[in-house]
Each structure stands twice: as C-alpha cells, then as structure tokens.
Amino acid sequence: MTVPVRTVRGRRTAPRPDRANRRPDRRAQRRKILRRRAVALLTILSLIALAYGVWFTPLFGVRSVDVRGTVVLTEDEVRTAAAIEPGSPLVRLDLKGIVTRVAAVPRVASVEVERSLPGTVRILIAERTPVGVVKASDGAHLIDSTGKDYAVLSTAPPLVPELVLSAPGQGDAATRAAVGVLNELPEKLRPEVQSVAATTGADVKVTLTQGRIVRWGSSAETPRKAAVLLVLLTRPGTTYDVSSPDLPTVS
Structure with missing residues (x-):
C-alpha cells in the first residue's frame, strides 16, 4: 500500500498521526492524575483522622502516671496532687498546671513533668531536706x-x-x-x-x-x-x- 506524501514548500513530509491514535495516551495520563489525587486525598484524610484521634479521643490518652524521686511522700500522694484524669489526651495535658499542683505539696522542693508516648505521664520530684x-x-x-x-x-x-x-x-x-x-x-x-x-x-x-x-x-x-x-x-x-x-x- 502506498502512503501519500505531502509536500510543504518544496519538501515532502509524512502525514500527521491520526487523532484517534492520541486518545489512549491522554486517557492513561488522566488515570495517573486521578490516582495521584486519590492518594493525596487519602493521605490528608488519614492525617486528619490521626490528629483527631490524638487530640480529642483516648487513643493516645493517659494510661499511667509514673512518679519518681519520692522519699517520705508516697507515689499515690503525688498522683493525687497532680490530679491527672485517666484517658485525658496526652498532647493536651496542661503540664504547667500539673507542676503547679504538685509543687504546692509542702514537702516538694522541685518537680518536672514529662510526656512519654503512647500513654505515660512521668513526674520527677525532689523532696525538701531539713537543715x-x-x-x-x-x-x-x-x-x-x-x-x-x-x-x-x-x-x-x-x-x-x-x-x-x-x-x-x-x-x-x-x-x-x-x-x-x-x-x-x-x-x-x-x-x-x-x-x-x-x-x-x-x-x-x-x-x-x-x-x-x-x-x-x-x-x-x-x-x-x-x-x-x-x-x-x-x-x-x-x-x-x-x-x-x-x-x-x-x-
């Protein structure tokens, strides 16, 4: 079969590809774009769900309060003073408030409060000693x-x-x-x-x-x-x- 050849300004050129041959390529590109958008959307939704779980649910809530440094005081006395509600979202804890409440105990000379994932609050205290x-x-x-x-x-x-x-x-x-x-x-x-x-x-x-x-x-x-x-x-x-x-x- 003989393929017709066109001449442009004295030069012969091959015929342009048929538009029908381009459609499969465009459809593949569209599918790739849609897949990328779907992945991005799922990633965003996953991050939103994770953030909601961390900030507003007991998923990463307080499960234990670890007290260290007690000598005369008991660990339960420190926990009572700290007044940390079980299940409270760990990242939303008012650490300054906990420090203030524990420091108000007369025998406490200094106090530090730390978060430890997934659900532990660590309270480090130093008791006063008499001179x-x-x-x-x-x-x-x-x-x-x-x-x-x-x-x-x-x-x-x-x-x-x-x-x-x-x-x-x-x-x-x-x-x-x-x-x-x-x-x-x-x-x-x-x-x-x-x-x-x-x-x-x-x-x-x-x-x-x-x-x-x-x-x-x-x-x-x-x-x-x-x-x-x-x-x-x-x-x-x-x-x-x-x-x-x-x-x-x-x-």
Whole structure:
C-alpha cells in the first residue's frame, strides 16, 4: 500500500498521526492524575483522622502516671496532687498546671513533668531536706535550706541542729541568716553543731558540742569564718568569736 506524501514548500513530509491514535495516551495520563489525587486525598484524610484521634479521643490518652524521686511522700500522694484524669489526651495535658499542683505539696522542693508516648505521664520530684528544726508546742518544725517551714513531726529528727528563732519563716531576717550559715558550713564542722540562734540578721550564735559557743555575726563570709574557726578550735576555750574573721578571739 502506498502512503501519500505531502509536500510543504518544496519538501515532502509524512502525514500527521491520526487523532484517534492520541486518545489512549491522554486517557492513561488522566488515570495517573486521578490516582495521584486519590492518594493525596487519602493521605490528608488519614492525617486528619490521626490528629483527631490524638487530640480529642483516648487513643493516645493517659494510661499511667509514673512518679519518681519520692522519699517520705508516697507515689499515690503525688498522683493525687497532680490530679491527672485517666484517658485525658496526652498532647493536651496542661503540664504547667500539673507542676503547679504538685509543687504546692509542702514537702516538694522541685518537680518536672514529662510526656512519654503512647500513654505515660512521668513526674520527677525532689523532696525538701531539713537543715534545722524549730521546737514548738505543737512539735518539731522542719526548716529547709530556703528557710521554709514545710513539715511538723512529733519529735525532732536526729543529727539536725535546732534553730532558736523568735519568728521562723522565709521572710524573717534572723531565719535567713541562721539558715545561710548552716548552708555553707563545711562537712567537717557540721557534726559539731548542736544549735543555731539569732534574733536579727547580724547576731548569729552557733552552739557546738561540749557547750562551746561561737559568735558568728552575720552569714556573710561564712566559708572564711568556718576556716578560721577550725583553726581556733585547736585551742582550749568555751567562746569563739569569728564575727570579724580578721580579728578572731578565744576565751
């Protein structure tokens, strides 16, 4: 069969393909486009469903509350203070609110809250430790390194110095001075301390074993005063004055 050949401007060209031959290619391209759109739509719908499940359903809800760091407190006491509703969506938890509620427990010094997928809330706490104890009619008040009165016991714990203060509390200058001295004492000297007394922020007096009295003054330069005192204690005496560490005395 002879194929007709057309001439354009003196040159012969082959005939154009029939339009009917192009239709299968266009239909295949359309099918590819439709498939891509369907995949994209399904992906978007899946992401929306997942986001809804995470944010608004118990799919990734709280299943357990893991408490760590307790010493005197129980884990259940911390969980009660945290007040985390079981099944609450994990990503929507008010972590700051949980921290605030747990930190309000008097014995808690610090608290951190973490999420752990798929459904665990982890609460890490540090409890307060006493640096001194104030004896009162209702019991022994434990005072921590910040001067906070955080617990009352029937009897004073052993090896914790007594604080002799007229108005113990974080806002009291005498309390801050007495606690400031205790916070900076070297380990070598701590077992010797029986009590710390103060009426103002500048008249701290420390009582050591064997009835020895140390006139400390303010809490300023406590490490230096402690170093001077350790030297003075090698000399016999009952009263040691390190309120001015440049001019210490023993009597």
